[in-house]
Amino acid sequence: MRITQSMLSERFLADYQAALRRIARAEEQLATGRKVVRPSDDPVIALRALRTESLLRDVAQFRRNADYARSFLDAQERSLAEGEDLLKRVRELLVQGANTALSAEARDAVASELRAVREQFAAVANTNLGGRYVFSGEATTEPAYGPSGLLDIPPAQRPLVAALSPGVSLPLGVTAVELFRPAPGGEDLFRFLERAEDVIRTGGDVGAVLGDFEAFEDNWLRRHTYVGSLQNRLELMASRLESQAVSGEKLLSETADTDLAEAVTRLTTAQNVYQAALGVGARILLPSLADFLR
Template structure:
């Protein structure tokens, strides 16, 4: 086969161009830290990357859901703690008022304090978190307790607010308000007020058992919420592990081995210089050089 100068030149230019492409690809990997920059570089890596990134996105969403769950549950527990303190104070006042040596005016003063404590309970029942009422079931836009002219109206919505915290795992983050801030509680407080003000003949000491029952309901609901909180913490630990694993798998699939990339770049630079040196020698001789 006849080999001409044009063939040598074209082959040399083609190989130098390919060398530039390999160097550009290696430099791109070094600057981005990724094995590929477009799906056409390696379709298999690209497809796996999409699947791994989807898994990571789901895990990150579960982390945000867990944060929302912590917000609801911690605020619910804090509110019930305050409500328990209020009921315990009401019980102390009831014990004090049941003393037969107190005068009617003194019982009336205790009744006024209990009225204020009852209104404080209403404000606790209407606790809002991020603009949502947390003690009205899944109806988070309306207050669960309304007080008008001393009359308390209580919602009976006991539907749970479920948040998905892992794949297929939903946990209710609110409490059942009908077991805590219910008609029975506020009716007992209203009757206690009436007895202290002389509008009710029921003995004041009889309200102690009723108050104990309401306090026990609060404590039981807090205990149930605490059990769910412990479960949420276990789910959080598991999701955190999944996030670490998902990031590692995604990194193994997409991230470039920097040490190897630097070595490849140095090798490509050496080969490129050698190709340029050989090319300069090939293109230098011409027919005129031999006719001189």
């Protein structure tokens, strides 16, 4: 087979273009810090990197959810602790009110303090976090307690939930209905305090009221313990998400990030090959005397 000048020139131009592409790719890798700048560079690595990036985006969203859940549960826990102190004061006042030797004036003073405690419980029920009422369930824009009593619509009976991984959610604490009403459909704490106030003011049987009060104490303690258990679960899930984020970042770096030393070496090699190709090409493309004599 006869090798013509045209064939040599075409081969040189092909090698020349390939050398330029290698230089361009090495420069892109150095500039971006990525092994794969576009999917066509390496479809397998590109797909693996895309999947890892998608996973990291999901994990980042779950971590944001966990941060909000932590703030939400912390707000509930603080209010529950405040409520326990108020319940202790209620018991003290009921015990005082049960003293049959109290004068009418003293009974009025105890009843008035019970009313003040009831107002403090209203503030607890309406604990607000960034414009959202934490005890209003899904109805976070509505106060849990108002002039007509507890917010007792279906959304307010369902706690918010936070998605913390695919298919896994965490309830965000308790609702005011659960917290202030021990028995479904029964008397709530606000109605109870109104009744206790009237009984004390009129000199009625406070002993019976004290017996009813135990259900509210027990329910509050149970709900407080439940919120504490949710906080513990949340911290475990948040720790797992943090580990997933670290592992995902490491995997993405190993998959997609270029080794700078290797990239510099590849660029230097590509530039050397390119310069050599130019030297060879210059000799190939120079017309010889024989070419003119043909």
